[in-house]
Structure formats: C-alpha cells, structure tokens
Amino acid sequence: MKVIICSDSHGAFAAAEQVLEQQPEAAAVLFLGDGAEEWDDLHEIYPQIPFYPVRGNCDWGCDWPAERIVELGGHRIFCTHGHLYGVKTAGTALLEKKAAAENCDIVLYGHTHLAKIEYREDRYFLNPGSLRQPMLSLSVCMTLNTFASLAEVNVDSMVNYLGSQNETVVYLDPECDDATAQAVGEKLAAMPGVTNVQFVSKQDVLNTYRNYMEDYSSLWDEFENDNPFKANYRVSIADLSQMESMSKQMQAIQGVYSVTAPVEMTNVFVQVQRSVTKVGRGIVLVLMVVSIITVGSTIRLSVFARRREIEIMKYVGATNGLVTLPFVVEGLAMGLISGVLTAAISLGGYSYMVQASDGLGGVWEMIMGQALVPVSAVWSTIIPYSLIGGAVVGGLGSMFSIRKHLNV
Secondary structure, three states: OOEEEEOOOOOOHHHHHHHHHHOOOOOEEEEOOOOHHHHHHHHHHOOOOOEEEOOOOOOOOOOOOOEEEEEEOOEEEEEEOOHHHOOOOOOOHHHHHHHHHHOOOEEEOOOOOOOEEEEEOOEEEEEOOOOOOOHHHHHHHHHHHHHHHHHHHHHHHHHHHHHHHOOEEEEEOOOOOHHHHHHHHHHHHHOOOEEEEEEEOHHHHHHHHHHHOHHHHHHHHHOOOOOOOOOEEEEEEOOHHHHHHHHHHHHOOOOEEEEEOOHHHHHHHHHHHHHHHHHHHHHHHHHHHHHHHHHHHHHHHHHHHOHHHHHHHHHOOOOHHHHHHHHHHHHHHHHHHHHHHHHHHHHHHHHHHHHHHHOOOOHHHHHHOOOOOOHHHOHHHHHHHHHHHHHHHHHHHHHHHHHHHHOO
16 A cells, blocks of 8 residues: 655645656555645645645644544554644654554654654654755755855955954164164064065155145155154064964064054954854854755655565665665765755855945945955855765765664
C-alpha cells in the first residue's frame, strides 16, 4: 500500500500536484496542514484518491479538523499539524502521550519544516518536512551565509580605508639637523608593519595652512621668517591594532619630538571589525550545521522509503559503497542545485544593494567612509563558494544520515 504524506506546502501548488502526478495509484493522501487552499483544489482534481487532511496554524478559516485518527493497512495513525503539541519547542513528548492514549502505532506531524523519522516504544513518529524543502531552506541558509561573509568583507574594507586615512604623525625635534631628520625617516621606514612614510617639511605645513586661510595672508607672511610649525613624517601602518605600541616605539627614536596617533578611534574600528568577524563566523557555523541537518533529514526519509530495497541489495551481496552511492549523489545534487540558487540570489541581492548605495548621492560614503565593495571584486568568490559549499553540505549531510540509519 502506498500512502502520500505531505505537510507545509504553503502555496506550492505545482510541487503538491507533482507529488500526486507521480503517485496516481496512492491508497490515500494524509496532509498535515498549512496548505489548505492548494490541497482543496487538488482534491477536486484527484477525487479518486481518499483525502485525510488536518488544518495547520496558517490555515485560517479552514474547517478541517485539528487532528484525526486514520486506520489504514492495519495501522492506527494519529495525524496532526503539531503546533498544538509544541513540536518546535517540546519535540514529540506531548505527541507520545497522545498516541499512547489513543493506542496509535504511527504518529504523523509537520510544522517544523524539517523531515524526521523516529521509532520509539513500538511507534513510528514521522514528519515529512515541507514541500518547499529542502533546497529552498538550504538555499536560504547558504544565502544568509554569503551575506554574512559579504558584511565581513565590507567591514574589513571600511576599517582598512578609515585606517589609511588616519595616519600617525611623527614630529621632529626643531633642533635636529638634516642628517638626523633623514635618519629618523629611515628608521621609521624600516619598522615592521609600516607601509608608507612621507616627509612634510616646515615650509610644506606653512603652505598648506596658507592655502586654507587665504584671507589672512598677511599673517602667514610674518611666519615666513619665523615658521612655528614642525617638520614631520606621515606614517601609514598595515595593522591598525598595533598603532598604539608602534607609536611608543616611534617616540623612542632619537630626533623625534612627539607622536600623534588616533589610537582611541583606531581601537574602536578594530573592535568593530573583530566583533563583526566573530558574529559573522558564528552565523556561518550555525547555518552550516542547520544546512547539514536539513539535507540529512531529507536523505533519512529517502533511506526509510527504500529500506526494503536496501535490505534486498544487502542480501544479494551489495557492498556498502554500492548501497550508499545513490544517497550521496542525491545529497550532492541537492547541494549543487542549492548552490546555483544561492549564487544567483546573492549576486542579484548584493548588486541591488551596491546600486542602492550609489544612488544615495555620496551619503553612504560620507557615513561609512567609502562605497560598498563592488560586485566585480566578489563575484569570483561567491560563485565557487556557493557551488563548493553546497556540494560539501550536501555530501556531509547525506553521509552522516546514511551512516546512522544504514549502519554501514
């Protein structure tokens, strides 16, 4: 006997119809809620298939029962959506009590959108997952991963840009001679982590201020004979987190009068960068685990559906590799398709964000320091990351599931 068990289609009429088209001789359809509109229509199209639905938390105005017991093939099956039994928070604990009270040997539920099958105390507990799963969920998780990584890239770019605009200024002792001033510049350039050293003479400083304050030219003329400014070196540092310690080293160089560095502001930039990196990597790790569980849940149901076929293959001498290969291929294909969707969604969404920031007329750059990293700089990373990441997640999810449920 073949029975169709579906849940949480949420408007996916085409996917639901495809299920019925593939199984026209099914003995019954057990629908577990959240998709009343499309399944009402499908029941009219396929009236020959007995239909046993229950309503879900999103089936507003539906007159289906919240739960029901169906007897098929010698089994007593308890059907519910699951939201009334807290399956998202309490798992199947309340369902176990209900099934025991009703003397049911099979419990069907949905709501969590994660496919799952368990056998405990002589009962099967089965959640078919969502008809929109798993590739949509996998694509969503991977897309969120991609945007978390893009946020990290943009914050790094912003911090590096702001750091390059906040140079360390090393003022020379007014009494030092040219040889000492040159020696200071050479020592600064030789310091590890220094990327650029630019000498600014006293006259250069005076000319700069003169250009800024042309209305007071007579005042600046008096400074020609008695220049109050100090010659200095403008120093750029690669690692902004080292600015404070390097400033102290610069101060110790003979011929240096003082060192001015935006240490406090730089520390804020560095802390923001580190925080975003930690949060972004945490999000990536969590979503990777969720993605692997999603694939594993789908493969687990596939294993269960083909368990008799697998037993026969083992009886006739099929190797573990031969048994597991189709499921690994299924997981890889699922991951690769999700990777393609992820790349398309990520590139499209990020392109829109870049265009939107450009359309603000420079406001974004004024607030953040510079524009978003262009799409041309990240597309060559997003595409392989999405495809390889999808394949890895699909492969790992299928292998973990197979090892657990096939004992191979």
